[in-house]
């Protein structure tokens with residue numbers, strides 16, 4: 330993969346995965362384009378995290394293909410990995426390091442510092458409302474503050490593909506609003522964003538399209554029509 334070519338669109342084709350005798354994913358197809366924000370919905374245990382883990386290469390599918398920019402990738406190599414950011418269920422931060430150091434370390438390890446001033450570690454932490462506490466060790470942070478650091482860390486990589494497992498969990502209203510704004514800005518800049526959430530109000534306000542994972546397949550899909558209001562879109566999501 331050339332360092333400059335885009336990794337988008339990202340596509341999963343007929344992904345199957347079982348754990349022991351349980352078939353969790355039974356032929357999932359999914360595609361996310363540059364500039365799109367897509368929600369993956371589904372009940373607890375539907376397989377959302379499993380699918381995300383396959384997408385970022387933490388887990389191999391039993392069958393099916395993951396494609397970036399039209400090419401099948403059996404493994405996620407270094408060049409590809411640095412173009413993806415993944416926010417896991419738990420923040421996974423270094424407690425003794427400050428918020429700024431956590432973000433800086435991650436950027437260093439990824440070997441990719443953004444050239445955008447607004448994505449510099451302190452700037453992105455400030456945009457997520459942590460301007461006053463960037464130098465504090467994160468072990469003193471609340472769960473919501475830690476979630477904000479993990480989000481800042483993902484955004485600071487300026488990823489082309491951002492995969493967020495329940496990003497609104499633990500955030501208060503202001504945090505959810507800030508995150509919604511940041512995600513819209515990233516998508517406007519050309520990133521593709523795939524997120525899971527059980528919060529239909531947030532999903533209705535943020536995403537362009539939603540997919541319902543049920544019994545191992547994408548059971549239904551809805552897209553926001555041009556000019557469609559949040560209430561009307563939320564009603565469509567609730568009816569999925």
Ligand SMILES: Nc1ncnc2c1ncn2[C@@H]1O[C@H](COP(=O)(O)OP(=O)(O)OP(=O)(O)O)[C@@H](O)[C@H]1O
Pocket residue numbers: 348353371372373374375376377378379380
């Ligand atoms: N490593 C594993 N070993 C065995 N079973 C697993 C493993 N990981 C996930 N599973 C099972 O796969 C199913 C899907 O789990 P997954 O975490 O992907 O669901 P989810 O849609 O993300 O759920 P939630 O909304 O609760 O986060 C569950 O039945 C879970 O028990």
